[in-house]
Amino acid sequence: DTAVSQTPKYLVTQMGNDKSIKCEQNLGHDTMYWYKQDSKKFLKIMFSYNNKELIINETVPNRFSPKSPDKAHLNLHINSLELGDSAVYFCASSQVGRGNTEAFFGQGTRLTVV
Amino acid sequence: AQSVTQLDSQVPVFEEAPVELRCNYSSSVSVYLFWYVQYPNQGLQLLLKYLSGSTLVKGINGFEAEFNKSQTSFHLRKPSVHISDTAEYFCAVTPSNDYKLSFGAGTTVTVRA
Numbered sequence: 184d185t186a187v188s189q190t191p192k193y194l195v196t197q198m199g200n201d202k203s204i205k206c207e208q209n210l211g212h213d214t215m216y217w218y219k220q221d222s223k224k225f226l227k228i229m230f231s232y233n234n235k236e237l238i239i240n241e242t243v244p245n246r247f248s249p250k251s252p253d254k255a256h257l258n259l260h261i262n263s264l265e266l267g268d269s270a271v272y273f274c275a276s277s278q279v280g281r282g283n284t285e286a287f288f289g290q291g292t293r294l295t296v297v
Numbered sequence: 298a299q300s301v302t303q304l305d306s307q308v309p310v311f312e313e314a315p316v317e318l319r320c321n322y323s324s325s326v327s328v329y330l331f332w333y334v335q336y337p338n339q340g341l342q343l344l345l346k347y348l349s350g351s352t353l354v355k356g357i358n359g360f361e362a363e364f365n366k367s368q369t370s371f372h373l374r375k376p377s378v379h380i381s382d383t384a385e386y387f388c389a390v391t392p393s394n395d396y397k398l399s400f401g402a403g404t405t406v407t408v409r410a
Contacts, residue, residue, distance in 0.1 A: 187340075214396055224335075224385055226400040238396050273340060279396050285331055286398050288341040 186210050189274045189289035196264055197297055204259045204292045206274030214238070214279045215257035216286065217249060220271040232257055233279060264296045299324040299390045303401035310378055310408055318373040318404045320388030327393045330371040332362055335385040335403075344386075347371060348393075358382070383408045 189206040196202050208215060216239075217229040230249040231239035237249070246262045261268060271293050277286040304319040322328065329348050333341040345356025352364040362373045371388060388401040 216396075216398070224403050224405075226341075226387065226403075228397060228399070231396045233396060275341075275398075277396075277398075285343045285346050287343075288333075290340040 186287050187274055187276055187289040189272075189292055191292060192290060193293050193295075195295045195297065198264055198266060200264050201260070201262045202264060202294070203261070204272055204274075204294075206257050206259070206289060208255055208274075208276040208287070210276055210278075210287060212276040212278045212284075212287075213254060214277050215251065215254075216275040216277075217257065217259050218273040218275060218288075220273060220291070222270070226273070230257075230259075261294075264294075266296050269294055269296045299328060299392060299397075299399045301388050301390050301399055301401035303386075303388050303404050305404050306402065307405045307407070310406065312380055312408055312410050313377045315374065315376050316378050316382075316406060318386050318388075318406070320371045320373065320401060322369050322371065322388070322390045324369075324390065324392065328390045329393055330362075330364060331389040331391075331398070332356065332360070332371070332373050333387045333389060333400075335387065337384070341387065344373070378406070378408050380408050380410065382406060 187208045214233045216231045232251045235251045248260045251257045271291045273291050274289040275286040278284045302321045310316045331346045332344040347364045355361045386404045391398045
């Protein structure tokens with residue numbers, strides 16, 4: 184059983200399109216995250232949800248909109264894709280409410296905008 | 298706010314040699330510290346973590362790290378590396394009562410025969 188799974192693994196799309204990346208965790212964690220890894224492998228947090236509530240919203244264009252239908256899911260929708268959005272996007276989850284634990288990461292979604 | 302500095306961007310090392318990856322952090326509150334490894338085209342996998350207690354923590358694959366509060370460091374070591382240890386290594390920190398995991402810029406370890 185995969186702890187944190189995200190789909191799709193690869194996504195190639197044209198500029199201007201709208202796309203979504205889905206993430207699910209089966210660990211029972213209360214907090215989920217989206218991270219962006221750029222071409223230099225730098226990891227930067229984008230969003231964090233705790234019990235379906237948005238906790239962290241870093242300086243991210245409002246073309247990016249996270250949605251958490253329940254504690255186990257955190258999807259990322261991107262409107263009007265731009266070339267600079269090309270990156271690897273990682274979903275993660277952790278348990279913060281009852282004592283902090285490490286974050287578990289998905290395998291990543293490599294987004295290429297052409 | 299927290300920040301993490303990984304002092305070495307690339308570390309080439311020969312097989313069976315020891316390796317040390319340096320990590321320094323800054324924070325005004327107590328923190329938890331982590332080392333993650335990313336193999337090519339894969340996600341991040343936890344190597345080890347420091348939450349409290351003994352400052353020497355042991356992780357998977359023979360890695361260990363030492364938390365030094367006075368020097369605000371959390372250096373990662375392995376006494377003898379294998380080819381399969383070739384990967385990107387990330388140091389990360391989070392406040393003990395918060396949600397935000399901040400990463401260093403990563404260290405690329407290349408193990409050669």
